[in-house]
Amino acid sequence: MDAFADLLEQLYFTPGTNAKAALIIEYLRNTPDPDRGWAIAAMAGTLRFDFFKRNAVKQLMLERIDPVLFELSYDYVGEMSETVAHLWPTPSEVNDTALPGLGEIVEEFMNAKRTEVKPLLADYLNRMTASQRWALIKLGTRGLRIGVSARSMKQILARFGDTRVEEIEALWHGVNPPYIELLSWLEGRSDKPDISDQVTFHPVMLSHPIDENDLATIDPSQWQTEYKYDGIRVQLVCTKNGKALFSRTGDDISHAFPDLLDTITSHCVLDGELLVMHGSQVDTFNQLQQRLNKKKPAKKLMDSLPAGLMAYDVLSIGDDDYHNKPLSERRKILDAFVRQTESPRLHLSPVLDVSTKPALETLYRQASDDTAVEGLMLKRLDSNYIPGRPKGQWYKWKREPKLVDAVVMYAQRGHGKRSSFYSDFTFGAWEEDILLPIGKAYSGFTDEELKKLDNWVRRNTVGRFGPVREVKKSLVVEVAFDAAHPSSRHKSGIALRFPRFHRIRWDKPANEADTLSAVKQLIEK
Amino acid sequence: MHPQDWVSVEEAGLYCQPADIYVDPMLPVKNAIVTHGHADHARSGHDVVYATPQTLQIMTTRYGEDMAKTTHAMAYRDTVELGNADDPVRMTLFPAGHILGSSQVLFEYRGSRLVVSGDYKRRHDPTCPPFEVVPCDVFITEATFGLPVFTHPPIETEIDKLITSLQVFPHRCHLVGAYALGKCQRVILALRQAGYIKPIYLHGALIRLCTLYQKQGVDLGKLIPVNDVEDRATLAGEVVIAPPSALADRWSRSLPDVRPIVASGWMQIRARARQKQVELPLIISDHCDWPELIQTIEDVQPDEVWVTHGREDALVHQATQMGFKAKALSLIGYEDDEETG
Numbered sequence: 005m006d007a008f009a010d011l012l013e014q015l016y017f018t019p020g021t022n023a024k025a026a027l028i029i030e031y032l033r034n035t036p037d038p039d040r041g042w043a044i045a046a047m048a049g050t051l052r053f054d055f056f057k058r059n060a061v062k063q064l065m066l067e068r069i070d071p072v073l074f075e076l077s078y079d080y081v082g083e084m085s086e087t088v089a090h091l092w093p094t095p096s097e098v099n100d101t102a103l104p105g106l107g108e109i110v111e112e113f114m115n116a117k118r119t120e121v122k123p124l125l126a127d128y129l130n131r132m133t134a135s136q137r138w139a140l141i142k143l144g145t146r147g148l149r150i151g152v153s154a155r156s157m158k159q160i161l162a163r164f165g166d167t168r169v170e171e172i173e174a175l176w177h178g179v180n181p182p183y184i185e186l187l188s189w190l191e192g193r194s195d196k197p198d199i200s201d202q203v204t205f206h207p208v209m210l211s212h213p214i215d216e217n218d219l220a221t222i223d224p225s226q227w228q229t230e231y232k233y234d235g236i237r238v239q240l241v242c243t244k245n246g247k248a249l250f251s252r253t254g255d256d257i258s259h260a261f262p263d264l265l266d267t268i269t270s271h272c273v274l275d276g277e278l279l280v281m282h283g284s285q286v287d288t289f290n291q292l293q294q295r296l297n298k299k300k301p302a303k304k305l306m307d308s309l310p311a312g313l314m315a316y317d318v319l320s321i322g323d324d325d326y327h328n329k330p331l332s333e334r335r336k337i338l339d340a341f342v343r344q345t346e347s348p349r350l351h352l353s354p355v356l357d358v359s360t361k362p363a364l365e366t367l368y369r370q371a372s373d374d375t376a377v378e379g380l381m382l383k384r385l386d387s388n389y390i391p392g393r394p395k396g397q398w399y400k401w402k403r404e405p406k407l408v409d410a411v412v413m414y415a416q417r418g419h420g421k422r423s424s425f426y427s428d429f430t431f432g433a434w435e436e437d438i439l440l441p442i443g444k445a446y447s448g449f450t451d452e453e454l455k456k457l458d459n460w461v462r463r464n465t466v467g468r469f470g471p472v473r474e475v476k477k478s479l480v481v482e483v484a485f486d487a488a489h490p491s492s493r494h495k496s497g498i499a500l501r502f503p504r505f506h507r508i509r510w511d512k513p514a515n516e517a518d519t520l521s522a523v524k525q526l527i528e529k
Numbered sequence: 530m531h532p533q534d535w536v537s538v539e540e541a542g543l544y545c546q547p548a549d550i551y552v553d554p555m556l557p558v559k560n561a562i563v564t565h566g567h568a569d570h571a572r573s574g575h576d577v578v579y580a581t582p583q584t585l586q587i588m589t590t591r592y593g594e595d596m597a598k599t600t601h602a603m604a605y606r607d608t609v610e611l612g613n614a615d616d617p618v619r620m621t622l623f624p625a626g627h628i629l630g631s632s633q634v635l636f637e638y639r640g641s642r643l644v645v646s647g648d649y650k651r652r653h654d655p656t657c658p659p660f661e662v663v664p665c666d667v668f669i670t671e672a673t674f675g676l677p678v679f680t681h682p683p684i685e686t687e688i689d690k691l692i693t694s695l696q697v698f699p700h701r702c703h704l705v706g707a708y709a710l711g712k713c714q715r716v717i718l719a720l721r722q723a724g725y726i727k728p729i730y731l732h733g734a735l736i737r738l739c740t741l742y743q744k745q746g747v748d749l750g751k752l753i754p755v756n757d758v759e760d761r762a763t764l765a766g767e768v769v770i771a772p773p774s775a776l777a778d779r780w781s782r783s784l785p786d787v788r789p790i791v792a793s794g795w796m797q798i799r800a801r802a803r804q805k806q807v808e809l810p811l812i813i814s815d816h817c818d819w820p821e822l823i824q825t826i827e828d829v830q831p832d833e834v835w836v837t838h839g840r841e842d843a844l845v846h847q848a849t850q851m852g853f854k855a856k857a858l859s860l861i862g863y864e865d866d867e868e869t870g
Contacts (some may be wrong), residue, residue, distance in 0.1 A: 016799060017808050069677065070850065076843040077678045086799055090678035138799075423800035451804075 005103040008043050009139035015150040025160045032164050038107035041182025046143050048157035055113035055144035056121050058084055064126050079471040082423025085141035089134045099131050165190025173391050177204035203246045205254040206319055207391035211398035224364050228385055229356040231377040232400055233314055234289045235279035242268050260298050264311040267347035273319035281312030286376035290489045316353040332385040372403035379403045405484035406526050409517045412479040415461040416472050426461040433520040440496040448505030480509040480517045488526045530639040532667045548611035548618035552645050564647030565631035583630025590737050625649035626660035627815050628711030635663055643667045651821040655718055656747050668831035672839035673816040674794050681818040687811040688719045694809055699766045702784040706773030706791040709735045711815050713770055714742045716792050717749045728753045732771035
């Protein structure tokens with residue numbers, strides 16, 4: 005555990021992907037199984053469940069500190085694990101036997117009965133230093149955030165084993181922590197792990213947002229143009245070993261969409277957008293949201309909001325793999341596959357007929373008015389299916405955001421990187437001479453602006469409600485958002501999709517901000 | 530008479546009405562007491578300034594000879610009478626242990642005693658006499674690190690981290706961000722005490738104040754201005770000290786393979802350190818940590834505690850729990866300057 009805590013501490017403060025990779029490779033070389041495999045799992049986010057809940061940590065802490073002081077500390081630090089790491093009192097009698105290895109600790113928590121978890125955790129926290137406590141809580145609640153993504157972990161493993169990242173990608177979803185077979189293969193001590201009998205996720209190909217320079221170079225005749233649907237990206241996998249629906253990050257979300265999955269029988273790996281669809285009619289993201297995160301959706305919900313897949317690419321059918329075929333060919337294969345499928349839930353994302361620049365721009369404007377789509381996708385006809393985000397292959401051209409001038413009403417401190425800065429803002433619009441909150445925004449400002457905003461909040465606080473500061477109603481921000489929906493949950497009757505700061509209008513008087521009725525004009529019909 | 534009837538918070542800062550004098554005013558005023566030389570407490574342009582001789586020297590070093598019209602140097606424990614001669618306010622300075630020359634202010638008026646602690650700490654600091662417990666009715670305390678998450682480790686363990694890093698990364702220039710006044714000199718002294726005898730290199734902004742400390746008899750060892758180093762590449766593996774703001778500045782780009790380090794009480798919060806892109810945070814503070822704040826209230830045993838700049842809420846709550854009458858005094862303007870932490 006000492007080595008793992010040291011590694012996290014160093015990774016946290018070391019900038020730069022290369023330096024981080026060097027630290028991790030050094031750790032992998034010097035750490036035995038299964039400790040190092042669990043460390044990989046912790047960093048790549050592949051631990052299957054929390055060892056303990058944040059709430060259990062909080063309860064243990066509250067048995068040891070005044071709750072008001074705890075709340076104030078948490079509010080200031082902005083992160084539970086670090087707050088507890090600092091606040092946890094060192095007991096007068098310390099059990100100073102050496103800490104066991106990471107693997108042993110993981111096993112202990114995995115095998116602990118429900119009632120044993122808290123005493124086990126308290127015992128370890130008593131025996132640890134502040135930075136070890138931080139590492140344990142991060143590990144146990146699966147919230148590492150040390151700047152190592154799953155993707156970079158795979159690249160690091162490829163470097164460690166002197167192999168290509170594609171090899172790791174292909175194996176990744178078929179191997180499990182603590183990755184003993186994988187590491188053994190990477191060190192040349194055994195054969196490549198065999199994953200042929202598993203239903204696995206295949207890493208997806210991602211697009212870049214388009215900018216004006218990219219747009220200028222595009223000849224529409226060399227590109228496939230489609231709508232960018234406003235749903236969630238999924239991968240549908242059906243093999244002789246079973247079938248599954250994965251999110252774009254590889255999470256298995258099959259359980260939430262049995263109505264779609266049950267209709268699929270042919271062996272395939274398809275890439276597409278999960279949507280609520282009434283026949284071929286696409287419903288809004290707002291509706292889809294009601295189907296997300298339902299462990300066991302009720303039949304009534306599935307009947308009223310049926311899930312469908314708008315397929316736009318094919319990775320394989322049966323035993324034939326198409327990763328290395330150009331999009332133009334994959335499209336023909338997909339077209340044929342969807343045509344002969346029996347599933348009424350499977351649809352083909354239409355290819356839009358555009359051959360000139362002006363036509364493309366007209367189409368973009370039309371797409372901006374369509375509520376079920378959020379812009380256009382442009383994909384090179386000769387692009388192979390390359391996992392990751394290769395340059396110059398696929399672009400997304402999102403519709404222009406909508407803008408309103410709103411007044412900042414409340415501020416709260418942020419978390420993580422923004423910890424201890426006031427960075428979460430509630431803003432409102434005028435109804436007569438009353439401001440009604442219409443949303444919250446956490447992003448869109450520069451670090452420099454964040455400092456200024458933080459300072460402004462401190463100087464303009466007029467009230468406090470726990471961690472929330474009410475501020476003088478004088479600062480106008482131009483808020484950008486993707487869509488507005490009616491909402492019965494909010495007093496203002498409106499909910500904004502992905503609101504963020506567009507510009508801070510230090511100059512603009514608050515009474516010139518938008519009225520609620522003006523904002524409501526932007527609700528999509 | 531209760532201090533609440535003769536002390537108030539005005540736009541310029543804390544004001545003692547019968548003496549017509551401000552403590553650490555942020556705007557130019559007629560009469561000022563300056564508790565210590567940090568820029569957010571000591572400003573230029575007042576008519577009359579009362580302070581310790583060291584603080585006056587620091588102000589002169591920073592702002593020039595005409596930083597105030599008249600100055601009154603006051604030794605610790607000397608008393609002056611201010612205001613109406615028939616109904617005077619007695620004012621005395623006591624050591625605060627914060628930096629060279631730092632003081633607390635005791636006001637005595639119509640039978641009651643008010644102590645303004647200024648910034649202070651309870652740890653040993655070789656550059657100034659230790660904080661003195663002054664009995665009083667109302668004690669005004671700072672709360673820069675007024676949350677129980679703040680417990681500053683001994684300076685020796687933090688300096689050890691720096692020395693270890695010099696051994697692990699012998700080719701990297703160890704650039705330590707430290708506030709020019711107080712922190713910089715404490716870091717140098719702690720390095721010397723840990724046996725580090727090589728020259729220490731200084732950013733131009735630190736030189737005058739280090740010279741001042743040396744004139745006051747504080748032995749900082751061999752110091753070399755970075756500007757005098759012709760070949761900056763030779764600073765690989767050396768310790769360079771600069772104001773924290775210089776870390777992200779163009780100035781630091783001329784240094785070889787910089788390892789960014791900051792010495793500050795704020796460095797205890799990881800996200801803070803990372804926000805500043807610090808690779809090696811050193812938790813070294815010239816303020817009280819939470820246990821010291823509580824200990825001080827216990828030691829002083831005032832009737833009332835007034836809490837200023839910093840995280841007032843927690844300390845007010847804690848003092849109340851301990852049975853003291855406590856309230857927050859909102860003096861804005863000091864807490865923004867985090868470099869002095």
